[in-house]
Amino acid sequence: MENQAQEQQLTKKERKELKRQQKFLNIEQNKKRKKMQRVIFWIIIIVVVITAIFVLIKLNKNPQTNNNIQFDPSQDWVKGNKEARVKLIEYSDLQCPACRAYQPILKQAYDEFGDQTSFVFRHFPLKSIHKNAALAAQAAEAAGVQGKFWEMHDILYEKQIEWSDEKNPTDKFVEYAQSLGLSVEQFKSDINSGTIKEKVEFHYQASIALGLDGTPTFFLNDKKIQPPSSYEELKSLIELEMNKFVSEEINKFVSEEIEKQKNSQ
Template sequence: MADQSMSQPQELTKKQRKEMRREERRNEEQNVRRSSIRKKYFGWGGISIGIALLIVWAVLSSGGSNGTNSALAPDNDPFKGIADAQVVLTEYSDFQCPACKSALPIVQQVIDTYADRIKITYNNFPLSSIHQNSDEAAKAGECAFDQNKFWEYHDMLYDRQDLWANMSDPQETFTNYAQEVGMDTGVFNTCYDGSDAKDRVEYDKREGNTRGINSTPTFMVDDEVVRSVRSFADLQEVIDAALGNTNQSVTK
Protein backbone atom coordinates (compact mmCIF):
# COMPACT_ATOMS: atom_id res chain seq x y z
CA MET A 1 0.00 0.00 0.00
CA ALA A 2 1.37 3.41 -0.99
CA ASP A 3 2.40 5.89 1.64
CA GLN A 4 -0.55 8.34 1.87
CA SER A 5 1.73 11.09 3.13
CA MET A 6 3.39 11.09 -0.34
CA SER A 7 0.11 11.58 -2.25
CA GLN A 8 -1.14 14.58 -0.30
CA PRO A 9 0.43 18.03 -0.77
CA GLN A 10 2.00 19.49 2.32
CA GLU A 11 0.40 22.67 3.63
CA LEU A 12 2.56 25.78 3.26
CA THR A 13 3.43 27.73 6.32
CA LYS A 14 2.42 31.35 6.62
CA LYS A 15 6.01 32.41 6.04
CA GLN A 16 6.26 30.34 2.86
CA ARG A 17 2.99 31.70 1.49
CA LYS A 18 4.20 35.25 2.15
CA GLU A 19 7.48 34.55 0.38
CA MET A 20 5.65 33.03 -2.58
CA ARG A 21 3.43 36.08 -2.97
CA ARG A 22 6.49 38.32 -2.78
CA GLU A 23 8.14 36.28 -5.53
CA GLU A 24 5.01 36.51 -7.70
CA ARG A 25 4.95 40.29 -7.32
CA ARG A 26 8.63 40.49 -8.30
CA ASN A 27 7.90 38.40 -11.41
CA GLU A 28 4.96 40.62 -12.33
CA GLU A 29 7.05 43.76 -11.95
CA GLN A 30 9.80 42.28 -14.10
CA ASN A 31 7.28 41.34 -16.78
CA VAL A 32 5.86 44.87 -16.77
CA ARG A 33 9.35 46.35 -17.12
CA ARG A 34 10.22 43.98 -19.98
CA SER A 35 6.98 44.82 -21.74
CA SER A 36 7.66 48.52 -21.38
CA ILE A 37 11.18 48.14 -22.72
CA ARG A 38 9.95 46.11 -25.69
CA LYS A 39 7.32 48.72 -26.55
CA LYS A 40 9.84 51.52 -26.30
CA TYR A 41 12.42 49.62 -28.35
CA PHE A 42 10.04 48.65 -31.11
CA GLY A 43 8.41 52.05 -31.04
CA TRP A 44 11.69 53.82 -31.71
CA GLY A 45 12.71 51.02 -34.05
CA GLY A 46 9.56 51.54 -36.07
CA ILE A 47 10.26 55.26 -36.31
CA SER A 48 13.87 54.57 -37.33
CA ILE A 49 12.77 52.09 -39.97
CA GLY A 50 10.24 54.58 -41.27
CA ILE A 51 12.88 57.30 -41.53
CA ALA A 52 15.26 54.89 -43.27
CA LEU A 53 12.60 53.93 -45.79
CA LEU A 54 11.89 57.59 -46.52
CA ILE A 55 15.60 58.20 -47.13
CA VAL A 56 15.84 55.21 -49.48
CA TRP A 57 12.74 56.39 -51.35
CA ALA A 58 14.19 59.88 -51.73
CA VAL A 59 17.52 58.55 -53.04
CA LEU A 60 15.84 56.27 -55.55
CA SER A 61 13.46 58.99 -56.65
CA SER A 62 16.32 61.40 -57.27
CA GLY A 63 17.91 58.85 -59.59
CA GLY A 64 15.00 59.01 -62.03
CA SER A 65 12.15 56.69 -62.84
CA ASN A 66 14.43 53.71 -63.34
CA GLY A 67 16.00 54.11 -59.90
CA THR A 68 19.55 54.61 -61.15
CA ASN A 69 22.06 56.38 -58.98
CA SER A 70 22.74 59.94 -60.16
CA ALA A 71 26.43 59.43 -59.33
CA LEU A 72 26.51 56.83 -62.11
CA ALA A 73 24.54 58.86 -64.64
CA PRO A 74 25.90 59.89 -68.08
CA ASP A 75 26.74 63.41 -66.87
CA ASN A 76 29.61 61.77 -65.01
CA ASP A 77 31.12 60.08 -68.07
CA PRO A 78 34.56 61.20 -69.30
CA PHE A 79 34.13 63.68 -72.14
CA LYS A 80 35.81 66.20 -74.38
CA GLY A 81 34.20 69.22 -75.96
CA ILE A 82 31.26 71.30 -74.74
CA ALA A 83 29.72 70.01 -71.51
CA ASP A 84 26.19 71.22 -72.30
CA ALA A 85 26.31 70.77 -76.08
CA GLN A 86 23.05 69.95 -77.84
CA VAL A 87 24.78 67.31 -79.97
CA VAL A 88 26.48 64.43 -78.16
CA LEU A 89 28.67 61.76 -79.69
CA THR A 90 28.87 58.73 -77.41
CA GLU A 91 31.48 56.05 -77.93
CA TYR A 92 30.90 52.60 -76.41
CA SER A 93 34.31 51.04 -76.21
CA ASP A 94 36.43 48.28 -74.69
CA PHE A 95 40.06 48.93 -73.73
CA GLN A 96 41.01 45.38 -74.78
CA CYS A 97 39.25 45.61 -78.15
CA PRO A 98 41.72 45.80 -81.10
CA ALA A 99 39.12 47.48 -83.32
CA CYS A 100 38.65 50.18 -80.66
CA LYS A 101 42.36 50.83 -80.67
CA SER A 102 42.28 51.08 -84.48
CA ALA A 103 39.43 53.61 -84.24
CA LEU A 104 41.43 56.03 -82.08
CA PRO A 105 42.61 58.20 -85.02
CA ILE A 106 38.97 58.58 -86.15
CA VAL A 107 37.88 59.63 -82.68
CA GLN A 108 40.78 62.07 -82.43
CA GLN A 109 39.80 63.63 -85.76
CA VAL A 110 36.25 64.09 -84.46
CA ILE A 111 37.65 65.79 -81.36
CA ASP A 112 39.91 68.03 -83.43
CA THR A 113 37.06 68.99 -85.75
CA TYR A 114 34.05 69.27 -83.49
CA ALA A 115 35.20 69.76 -79.89
CA ASP A 116 34.10 73.42 -80.00
CA ARG A 117 30.53 72.45 -80.96
CA ILE A 118 29.66 69.01 -79.56
CA LYS A 119 30.28 66.78 -76.57
CA ILE A 120 32.27 63.58 -77.12
CA THR A 121 31.82 61.03 -74.32
CA TYR A 122 33.45 57.70 -73.55
CA ASN A 123 31.31 54.87 -72.16
CA ASN A 124 32.59 51.49 -71.06
CA PHE A 125 31.30 48.43 -72.84
CA PRO A 126 33.79 45.67 -71.94
CA LEU A 127 33.24 42.44 -73.87
CA SER A 128 34.42 40.24 -71.02
CA SER A 129 33.20 37.04 -72.68
CA ILE A 130 36.00 37.38 -75.25
CA HIS A 131 38.39 39.84 -73.58
CA GLN A 132 39.53 38.49 -70.23
CA ASN A 133 40.84 41.75 -68.79
CA SER A 134 38.36 44.19 -70.29
CA ASP A 135 36.34 44.57 -67.08
CA GLU A 136 39.51 45.18 -65.09
CA ALA A 137 40.78 47.75 -67.58
CA ALA A 138 37.42 49.56 -67.56
CA LYS A 139 37.53 49.65 -63.78
CA ALA A 140 41.07 51.06 -63.87
CA GLY A 141 39.88 53.72 -66.30
CA GLU A 142 37.15 54.76 -63.87
CA CYS A 143 39.76 55.08 -61.12
CA ALA A 144 41.83 57.28 -63.41
CA PHE A 145 38.73 59.40 -64.05
CA ASP A 146 38.40 59.94 -60.28
CA GLN A 147 41.87 61.50 -60.26
CA ASN A 148 41.29 63.61 -63.40
CA LYS A 149 43.70 61.45 -65.40
CA PHE A 150 41.26 59.55 -67.57
CA TRP A 151 42.40 60.64 -71.02
CA GLU A 152 46.10 60.15 -70.31
CA TYR A 153 45.33 56.72 -68.88
CA HIS A 154 42.93 55.94 -71.74
CA ASP A 155 45.72 56.55 -74.26
CA MET A 156 48.20 54.46 -72.29
CA LEU A 157 45.85 51.47 -71.96
CA TYR A 158 45.24 51.42 -75.70
CA ASP A 159 48.87 52.08 -76.57
CA ARG A 160 50.04 49.15 -74.41
CA GLN A 161 47.04 46.90 -75.02
CA ASP A 162 49.16 43.97 -76.21
CA LEU A 163 51.22 44.05 -73.00
CA TRP A 164 48.40 43.62 -70.47
CA ALA A 165 45.63 41.97 -72.47
CA ASN A 166 46.53 38.37 -71.60
CA MET A 167 47.86 38.83 -68.06
CA SER A 168 46.36 36.60 -65.37
CA ASP A 169 46.16 39.60 -63.02
CA PRO A 170 46.89 43.05 -64.52
CA GLN A 171 46.43 45.10 -61.33
CA GLU A 172 50.13 45.63 -60.65
CA THR A 173 50.67 46.71 -64.25
CA PHE A 174 47.67 49.03 -64.12
CA THR A 175 49.02 50.52 -60.90
CA ASN A 176 52.38 51.17 -62.58
CA TYR A 177 50.58 52.93 -65.42
CA ALA A 178 48.70 55.01 -62.84
CA GLN A 179 52.00 56.09 -61.33
CA GLU A 180 53.38 56.98 -64.77
CA VAL A 181 50.54 59.40 -65.49
CA GLY A 182 50.86 61.02 -62.07
CA MET A 183 48.13 59.37 -60.02
CA ASP A 184 48.23 58.61 -56.30
CA THR A 185 48.69 54.83 -56.46
CA GLY A 186 47.28 54.29 -52.96
CA VAL A 187 44.06 56.04 -53.92
CA PHE A 188 44.06 54.19 -57.24
CA ASN A 189 44.31 50.77 -55.61
CA THR A 190 41.66 51.60 -53.02
CA CYS A 191 39.36 52.52 -55.89
CA TYR A 192 40.33 49.46 -57.94
CA ASP A 193 39.65 47.10 -55.04
CA GLY A 194 36.38 48.80 -54.09
CA SER A 195 32.91 48.52 -55.55
CA ASP A 196 32.25 52.05 -56.84
CA ALA A 197 34.31 51.83 -60.05
CA LYS A 198 32.89 48.39 -60.78
CA ASP A 199 29.36 49.73 -60.30
CA ARG A 200 30.01 52.52 -62.80
CA VAL A 201 31.29 50.04 -65.38
CA GLU A 202 28.20 47.88 -64.86
CA TYR A 203 26.00 50.98 -65.25
CA ASP A 204 27.59 51.74 -68.62
CA LYS A 205 27.09 48.14 -69.74
CA ARG A 206 23.43 48.13 -68.73
CA GLU A 207 22.86 51.44 -70.50
CA GLY A 208 24.57 50.08 -73.61
CA ASN A 209 22.45 46.94 -73.55
CA THR A 210 19.33 49.08 -73.23
CA ARG A 211 20.39 51.04 -76.31
CA GLY A 212 20.99 47.86 -78.29
CA ILE A 213 24.80 48.00 -78.22
CA ASN A 214 26.36 44.58 -78.86
CA SER A 215 29.81 45.28 -80.26
CA THR A 216 32.70 47.71 -79.95
CA PRO A 217 33.43 50.32 -80.93
CA THR A 218 29.87 51.55 -81.39
CA PHE A 219 29.08 55.24 -81.80
CA MET A 220 25.87 57.12 -81.17
CA VAL A 221 25.09 60.67 -82.26
CA ASP A 222 22.43 61.71 -79.81
CA ASP A 223 20.04 58.74 -79.96
CA GLU A 224 21.09 57.47 -83.39
CA VAL A 225 23.38 54.46 -83.52
CA VAL A 226 26.02 54.82 -86.25
CA ARG A 227 26.84 51.35 -87.57
CA SER A 228 30.03 50.27 -89.34
CA VAL A 229 32.20 53.31 -88.75
CA ARG A 230 35.27 52.78 -90.92
CA SER A 231 36.34 56.38 -91.43
CA PHE A 232 35.95 59.91 -90.13
CA ALA A 233 33.50 60.61 -92.97
CA ASP A 234 31.07 58.04 -91.60
CA LEU A 235 30.73 60.04 -88.38
CA GLN A 236 31.10 63.43 -90.02
CA GLU A 237 27.97 62.97 -92.09
CA VAL A 238 25.81 62.13 -89.07
CA ILE A 239 27.31 64.83 -86.85
CA ASP A 240 26.83 67.51 -89.50
CA ALA A 241 23.22 66.45 -89.96
CA ALA A 242 22.68 66.70 -86.21
CA LEU A 243 24.23 70.14 -86.18
CA GLY A 244 22.00 71.17 -89.05
CA ASN A 245 25.08 71.83 -91.15
CA THR A 246 24.63 71.16 -94.89
CA ASN A 247 28.38 71.29 -95.52
CA GLN A 248 29.50 67.66 -95.35
CA SER A 249 33.23 68.42 -95.55
CA VAL A 250 33.83 70.46 -92.42
CA THR A 251 37.55 70.78 -91.87
CA LYS A 252 39.90 72.75 -89.69
Protein backbone atom coordinates in the same frame (compact mmCIF):
# COMPACT_ATOMS: atom_id res chain seq x y z
CA MET B 1 -0.73 142.45 -120.49
CA GLU B 2 -3.64 140.05 -120.78
CA ASN B 3 -1.60 137.67 -122.98
CA GLN B 4 1.32 137.72 -120.48
CA ALA B 5 -1.03 136.81 -117.58
CA GLN B 6 -2.42 133.88 -119.59
CA GLU B 7 1.10 132.61 -120.26
CA GLN B 8 1.94 132.76 -116.54
CA GLN B 9 -1.32 130.96 -115.68
CA LEU B 10 -0.56 128.22 -118.19
CA THR B 11 2.91 127.81 -116.72
CA LYS B 12 1.47 127.28 -113.24
CA LYS B 13 -0.91 124.66 -114.57
CA GLU B 14 1.91 122.87 -116.31
CA ARG B 15 3.97 122.85 -113.14
CA LYS B 16 1.04 121.50 -111.16
CA GLU B 17 0.46 118.78 -113.75
CA LEU B 18 4.14 117.93 -113.72
CA LYS B 19 4.10 117.54 -109.94
CA ARG B 20 1.01 115.37 -110.14
CA GLN B 21 2.59 113.13 -112.73
CA GLN B 22 5.81 112.87 -110.71
CA LYS B 23 3.85 111.92 -107.60
CA PHE B 24 1.97 109.25 -109.55
CA LEU B 25 5.25 107.94 -110.97
CA ASN B 26 6.77 107.72 -107.48
CA ILE B 27 3.76 105.79 -106.19
CA GLU B 28 4.01 103.33 -109.09
CA GLN B 29 7.75 102.87 -108.55
CA ASN B 30 7.19 102.20 -104.84
CA LYS B 31 4.53 99.62 -105.69
CA LYS B 32 6.88 97.88 -108.12
CA ARG B 33 9.72 97.96 -105.60
CA LYS B 34 7.56 96.45 -102.85
CA LYS B 35 6.26 93.82 -105.24
CA MET B 36 9.83 92.91 -106.24
CA GLN B 37 10.88 92.74 -102.57
CA ARG B 38 8.01 90.35 -101.86
CA VAL B 39 8.98 88.18 -104.84
CA ILE B 40 12.62 88.05 -103.69
CA PHE B 41 11.52 87.32 -100.12
CA TRP B 42 9.37 84.36 -101.19
CA ILE B 43 12.10 83.04 -103.49
CA ILE B 44 14.49 83.06 -100.50
CA ILE B 45 11.85 81.37 -98.35
CA ILE B 46 11.31 78.64 -100.94
CA VAL B 47 15.06 78.01 -101.31
CA VAL B 48 15.51 77.83 -97.53
CA VAL B 49 12.57 75.46 -97.07
CA ILE B 50 13.77 73.17 -99.88
CA THR B 51 17.26 73.12 -98.35
CA ALA B 52 15.83 72.30 -94.90
CA ILE B 53 13.69 69.50 -96.36
CA PHE B 54 16.72 68.08 -98.18
CA VAL B 55 18.77 68.07 -94.97
CA LEU B 56 15.98 66.42 -92.98
CA ILE B 57 15.50 63.74 -95.67
CA LYS B 58 19.20 62.90 -95.50
CA LEU B 59 19.03 62.77 -91.71
CA ASN B 60 16.10 60.38 -91.84
CA LYS B 61 18.24 57.93 -93.81
CA ASN B 62 20.44 57.46 -90.75
CA PRO B 63 20.00 54.27 -88.68
CA GLN B 64 17.28 53.90 -86.09
CA THR B 65 16.48 56.39 -83.38
CA ASN B 66 16.70 55.30 -79.77
CA ASN B 67 15.10 57.68 -77.32
CA ASN B 68 16.74 55.90 -74.37
CA ILE B 69 20.10 57.47 -75.21
CA GLN B 70 20.35 60.31 -72.74
CA PHE B 71 23.34 62.32 -71.60
CA ASP B 72 24.07 61.68 -67.91
CA PRO B 73 26.80 63.96 -66.51
CA SER B 74 26.89 61.95 -63.26
CA GLN B 75 27.81 58.73 -65.11
CA ASP B 76 29.37 59.78 -68.41
CA TRP B 77 32.89 60.88 -69.22
CA VAL B 78 32.71 63.83 -71.58
CA LYS B 79 35.24 65.95 -73.42
CA GLY B 80 34.70 68.75 -75.91
CA ASN B 81 31.82 71.18 -75.53
CA LYS B 82 29.63 69.75 -72.77
CA GLU B 83 26.82 72.15 -73.67
CA ALA B 84 26.83 71.26 -77.38
CA ARG B 85 23.60 70.08 -79.00
CA VAL B 86 25.54 67.47 -80.98
CA LYS B 87 26.79 64.52 -78.92
CA LEU B 88 28.84 61.58 -80.18
CA ILE B 89 28.44 58.70 -77.71
CA GLU B 90 30.87 55.79 -77.85
CA TYR B 91 30.19 52.44 -76.18
CA SER B 92 33.61 50.87 -75.95
CA ASP B 93 35.68 48.04 -74.56
CA LEU B 94 39.21 49.04 -73.60
CA GLN B 95 40.48 45.56 -74.54
CA CYS B 96 38.75 45.60 -77.93
CA PRO B 97 41.23 45.85 -80.87
CA ALA B 98 38.57 47.44 -83.11
CA CYS B 99 37.92 50.12 -80.49
CA ARG B 100 41.63 50.82 -80.37
CA ALA B 101 41.73 51.15 -84.16
CA TYR B 102 39.04 53.85 -84.05
CA GLN B 103 40.89 56.09 -81.61
CA PRO B 104 42.84 58.06 -84.28
CA ILE B 105 39.57 58.81 -86.11
CA LEU B 106 37.89 59.96 -82.88
CA LYS B 107 40.91 62.09 -81.97
CA GLN B 108 40.80 63.79 -85.36
CA ALA B 109 37.09 64.46 -84.92
CA TYR B 110 37.72 65.90 -81.46
CA ASP B 111 40.48 68.16 -82.79
CA GLU B 112 38.16 69.57 -85.47
CA PHE B 113 34.79 69.60 -83.67
CA GLY B 114 35.75 69.72 -79.99
CA ASP B 115 34.28 73.20 -79.55
CA GLN B 116 30.98 72.23 -81.20
CA THR B 117 30.43 68.63 -80.09
CA SER B 118 30.32 66.57 -76.89
CA PHE B 119 32.38 63.37 -77.06
CA VAL B 120 30.94 60.88 -74.57
CA PHE B 121 32.55 57.61 -73.45
CA ARG B 122 30.62 54.70 -71.93
CA HIS B 123 32.03 51.37 -70.81
CA PHE B 124 30.83 48.20 -72.50
CA PRO B 125 33.39 45.53 -71.47
CA LEU B 126 32.74 42.35 -73.42
CA LYS B 127 33.55 40.18 -70.44
CA SER B 128 32.80 36.87 -72.14
CA ILE B 129 35.61 37.31 -74.68
CA HIS B 130 37.87 39.94 -73.09
CA LYS B 131 38.87 38.75 -69.65
CA ASN B 132 40.67 41.95 -68.67
CA ALA B 133 38.16 44.44 -70.09
CA ALA B 134 36.21 45.06 -66.86
CA LEU B 135 39.38 45.55 -64.81
CA ALA B 136 40.71 47.95 -67.46
CA ALA B 137 37.48 49.93 -67.18
CA GLN B 138 37.95 50.03 -63.41
CA ALA B 139 41.53 51.27 -63.92
CA ALA B 140 40.29 54.13 -66.10
CA GLU B 141 37.65 55.00 -63.51
CA ALA B 142 40.23 54.86 -60.71
CA ALA B 143 42.38 57.31 -62.64
CA GLY B 144 39.28 59.43 -63.15
CA VAL B 145 38.90 59.79 -59.39
CA GLN B 146 42.20 61.68 -59.51
CA GLY B 147 41.23 63.66 -62.60
CA LYS B 148 43.08 61.57 -65.19
CA PHE B 149 40.39 59.42 -66.81
CA TRP B 150 41.13 60.46 -70.40
CA GLU B 151 44.88 60.13 -69.91
CA MET B 152 44.46 56.57 -68.60
CA HIS B 153 41.95 55.86 -71.37
CA ASP B 154 44.59 56.84 -73.95
CA ILE B 155 47.37 54.79 -72.34
CA LEU B 156 45.20 51.69 -72.07
CA TYR B 157 44.49 51.82 -75.78
CA GLU B 158 48.07 52.69 -76.73
CA LYS B 159 49.50 49.84 -74.67
CA GLN B 160 46.61 47.42 -75.16
CA ILE B 161 48.90 44.68 -76.49
CA GLU B 162 50.98 44.81 -73.30
CA TRP B 163 48.18 44.02 -70.85
CA SER B 164 45.48 42.23 -72.89
CA ASP B 165 46.87 38.74 -72.35
CA GLU B 166 48.16 39.23 -68.80
CA LYS B 167 46.71 36.86 -66.22
CA ASN B 168 46.60 39.75 -63.80
CA PRO B 169 47.17 43.14 -65.47
CA THR B 170 46.90 45.12 -62.23
CA ASP B 171 50.68 45.65 -62.04
CA LYS B 172 50.63 47.11 -65.54
CA PHE B 173 47.76 49.42 -64.64
CA VAL B 174 49.62 50.57 -61.52
CA GLU B 175 52.66 51.26 -63.69
CA TYR B 176 50.54 53.42 -66.00
CA ALA B 177 49.04 55.24 -63.01
CA GLN B 178 52.53 56.00 -61.74
CA SER B 179 53.55 57.38 -65.16
CA LEU B 180 50.59 59.77 -64.96
CA GLY B 181 51.72 61.05 -61.58
CA LEU B 182 48.77 59.56 -59.70
CA SER B 183 48.82 58.54 -56.06
CA VAL B 184 49.57 54.84 -56.44
CA GLU B 185 48.12 53.94 -53.05
CA GLN B 186 44.85 55.67 -53.81
CA PHE B 187 44.76 54.11 -57.28
CA LYS B 188 45.23 50.62 -55.84
CA SER B 189 42.44 51.26 -53.39
CA ASP B 190 40.04 52.77 -55.95
CA ILE B 191 40.50 50.21 -58.73
CA ASN B 192 38.74 47.53 -56.68
CA SER B 193 36.37 49.76 -54.77
CA GLY B 194 32.69 48.87 -54.72
CA THR B 195 31.73 52.28 -56.10
CA ILE B 196 33.85 51.90 -59.21
CA LYS B 197 32.84 48.29 -59.80
CA GLU B 198 29.19 49.35 -59.55
CA LYS B 199 29.70 52.16 -62.06
CA VAL B 200 31.35 49.88 -64.63
CA GLU B 201 28.60 47.30 -64.11
CA PHE B 202 25.96 50.03 -64.48
CA HIS B 203 27.43 50.99 -67.87
CA TYR B 204 27.57 47.33 -68.89
CA GLN B 205 23.96 46.63 -67.96
CA ALA B 206 22.78 49.84 -69.65
CA SER B 207 24.51 48.71 -72.84
CA ILE B 208 22.84 45.30 -72.66
CA ALA B 209 19.46 46.98 -72.07
CA LEU B 210 19.95 48.93 -75.30
CA GLY B 211 20.43 45.67 -77.16
CA LEU B 212 24.06 46.37 -78.01
CA ASP B 213 26.04 43.31 -78.99
CA GLY B 214 29.46 44.59 -79.99
CA THR B 215 32.05 47.33 -79.74
CA PRO B 216 32.60 49.97 -80.71
CA THR B 217 29.01 51.16 -80.97
CA PHE B 218 28.31 54.80 -81.73
CA PHE B 219 25.30 57.01 -81.29
CA LEU B 220 25.10 60.48 -82.76
CA ASN B 221 22.63 62.07 -80.36
CA ASP B 222 19.80 59.51 -80.27
CA LYS B 223 20.67 57.81 -83.58
CA LYS B 224 22.73 54.66 -83.77
CA ILE B 225 25.25 54.94 -86.59
CA GLN B 226 27.40 52.36 -88.29
CA PRO B 227 31.04 52.64 -87.21
CA PRO B 228 32.45 55.02 -89.83
CA SER B 229 34.97 53.53 -92.23
CA SER B 230 37.01 56.74 -92.36
CA TYR B 231 37.39 60.13 -90.76
CA GLU B 232 35.69 61.77 -93.74
CA GLU B 233 32.61 59.64 -93.18
CA LEU B 234 32.43 60.55 -89.48
CA LYS B 235 33.00 64.20 -90.31
CA SER B 236 30.13 64.12 -92.79
CA LEU B 237 27.78 62.58 -90.20
CA ILE B 238 28.69 65.18 -87.55
CA GLU B 239 28.22 68.05 -90.00
CA LEU B 240 24.88 66.64 -91.10
CA GLU B 241 23.69 66.53 -87.49
CA MET B 242 24.86 70.11 -86.99
CA ASN B 243 22.95 71.16 -90.11
CA LYS B 244 19.77 69.73 -88.61
CA PHE B 245 19.93 72.28 -85.82
CA VAL B 246 20.85 75.03 -88.29
CA SER B 247 17.73 74.06 -90.30
CA GLU B 248 15.62 74.34 -87.16
CA GLU B 249 16.98 77.84 -86.54
CA ILE B 250 16.34 78.81 -90.18
CA ASN B 251 12.77 77.51 -90.01
CA LYS B 252 12.23 79.52 -86.85
CA PHE B 253 13.59 82.63 -88.54
CA VAL B 254 11.44 82.03 -91.64
CA SER B 255 8.31 81.64 -89.53
CA GLU B 256 9.04 84.89 -87.72
CA GLU B 257 9.66 86.74 -91.00
CA ILE B 258 6.44 85.43 -92.54
CA GLU B 259 4.55 86.61 -89.48
CA LYS B 260 6.16 90.04 -89.78
CA GLN B 261 5.17 90.23 -93.46
CA LYS B 262 1.58 89.34 -92.62
CA ASN B 263 1.41 91.99 -89.90
CA SER B 264 2.89 94.68 -92.16
CA GLN B 265 0.30 94.17 -94.92
